[in-house]
Amino acid sequence: MQIETLILGAGAAGMMCAAHAGPGTVVIDHAKAPGEKIRISGGGRCNFTNLGVEPGCFLSQNPHFAKSALARYTQWDFIELVSRHGIAWHEKTLGQLFCDGKATQIVDMLRHEMTAAGAELWLRTALVDLSHDGARFTAVLEREGARRSVSARNLVLATGGRSIPKMGASGLACDIARRFGLDLVPQRPGLVPFTFADGRFATLAGLSLPVRMFNERAGFDEAMLFTHRGLSGPAVLQLSSYWHEGEPVQVDLLPGTDLSALLHEARRSRGRRALVSELQGPLPARLVPLLAQEIDLSGNIGDLSDRRVDALVQALKSWDLRPQGTEGYRTAEVTLGGISTDALSSKTMEAKTVPGLFAIGEAVDVTGWLGGYNFQWAWSSGAACGRHIAQSATSR
Structure with missing residues (x-):
């Protein structure tokens, strides 16, 4: 024929x-x-x-x-x-x-x-x-x-x-x-979820929040979703196409928020409040305990020095993560x-x-x-x- x-x-x-x-x-x-x-x-x-x-x-x-x-x-x-x-x-x-x-x-x-x-x-x-x-x-x-x-x-x-x-x-x-x-x-x-070792985010599975996820090549302001295996959601999928194995990614957990101004105001007006409690306002309450495992969130908000405020802002606006890999072609x-x-x-x-x-x-x-x-x-x-x-x- x-x-x-x-x-x-x-x-x-x-x-x-x-x-x-x-x-x-x-x-x-x-x-x-x-x-x-x-x-x-x-x-x-x-x-x-x-x-x-x-x-x-x-x-x-x-x-x-x-x-x-x-x-x-x-x-x-x-x-x-x-x-x-x-x-x-x-x-x-x-x-x-x-x-x-x-x-x-x-x-x-x-x-x-x-x-x-x-x-x-x-x-x-x-x-x-x-x-x-x-x-x-x-x-x-x-x-x-x-x-x-x-x-x-x-x-x-x-x-x-x-x-x-x-x-x-x-x-x-x-x-x-x-x-x-x-x-x-x-x-x-491409356009695939990230995986992390040892079920790092399993306790947060189902939690979603708006973020800016970025690396040296690109950045996206969309939602990030915690899963039993790692991270998904539009921001993650988008950045995955610009990611190579072994590289870190960064997450701004409060995009569009002047976190420095927020913390300085809280230090003046709510100095006796625990820092972890203060952060459970702008951030999901379920996320704060996990962050506390990596970032020093001890003490009251009024105890923070200017240097510690700057360090906290850096940590939350550029949360450094290193994916183990991706879910591969199965879900890409x-x-x-x-x-x-x-x-x-x-x-x-x-x-x-x-x-x-x-x-x-x-x-x-x-x-x-x-x-x-x-x-x-x-x-x-x-x-x-x-x-x-x-x-x-x-x-x-």
């Missing part, structure tokens, strides 16, 4: 690409339903993009690579598509957009767009073998218990990264890219690294050395922040690839 384009992966990027690539496109996936990560995202309501999308919200060895695709298919383009399909949506914090209804509305929308473009979707289909004769790709596929050979002018790698392996995530895209000589950036889990929302952007055209997502081979979405070394950014990269890179394929077919 001869087709124009074979897309590996019926996720966000693959389906978006198919919706633009035109007739002669086949999307395959081993799953029994398309868009499984879309379905579970945003608590089942899909955080499908963000009003604040800009290149600086993405990590890559080449921070400029994503600019072209993001500029040519923006968040506003996707919002228009969602609205055109009659899908109601709302904005939450920090520009995050969610469906009012279910995330499956986004999947249904993409399937409709694919069908309208003349693309086919083959589910429960596995790639058994792949070859390239210099002009066309030949894929041996196993579907419904039978094997068939498909010859395609274009091959699009849209199988994502390694995050959430229980949903079938794998390193297939990188394996194929390596076979064709494309450079790879080492992969690691994304995979950092992947196919090197040096190997691809930023305008078309086509491999520079293998004409007809494309890579999009999470398979590429472009990773967004938490909050709809990674979906927007899927939409933008998928559209860039699909449009180029369609234009090339028209010009032949």
Whole structure:
């Protein structure tokens, strides 16, 4: 069977690409339903993009690579598509957009767009073998218990990264890219909780508070959640993408608060009050005993010298922590690294050395922040690839 384009992966990027690539496109996936990560995202309501999308919200060895695709298919383009399909949506914090209804509305929308473009979707289909004769790709596929050979002018790698392996995530895209000589950036889990040894925070599990978590590379003002295994919450997930094993992180436990002024006022007006009691006002009461194990919180507030006030402010505004590690791909929302952007055209997502081979979405070394950014990269890179394929077919 001869087709124009074979897309590996019926996720966000693959389906978006198919919706633009035109007739002669086949999307395959081993799953029994398309868009499984879309379905579970945003608590089942899909955080499908963000009003604040800009290149600086993405990590890559080449921070400029994503600019072209993001500029040519923006968040506003996707919002228009969602609205055109009659899908109601709302904005939450920090520009995050969610469906009012279910995330499956986004999947249904993409399937409709694919069908309208003349693309086919083959589910429960596995790639058994792949070859390239210099002009066309030949894929041996196993579907419904039978094997068939498909010859395609274009091959699009849209199988994502390694995050959430229980949903079938794998390193297939990188394996194929390596076979064709494309450079790879080492992969690691991103947007993932931190773990700490010996259940350090187990007694605080469930406690959440607004913080600023930062290191020498980045900082985020969002919520931090204590868990039985360590730390989670948006601030933690965000910073995890900028963290490397063995490094410390810092936490401002009272962002936006002039703690020095607060302590000096308390020293003047409530000098006989115990310091631990005073701190249970601005800080969660459950947290103070744990802090007292690391920071000297003895005595009354009136006994504090100016030097000790300064030291206390430093300790609480820059609480130094050293994660043991992360929860890994099991709970990571994304995979950092992947196919090197040096190997691809930023305008078309086509491999520079293998004409007809494309890579999009999470398979590429472009990773967004938490909050709809990674979906927007899927939409933008998928559209860039699909449009180029369609234009090339028209010009032949």
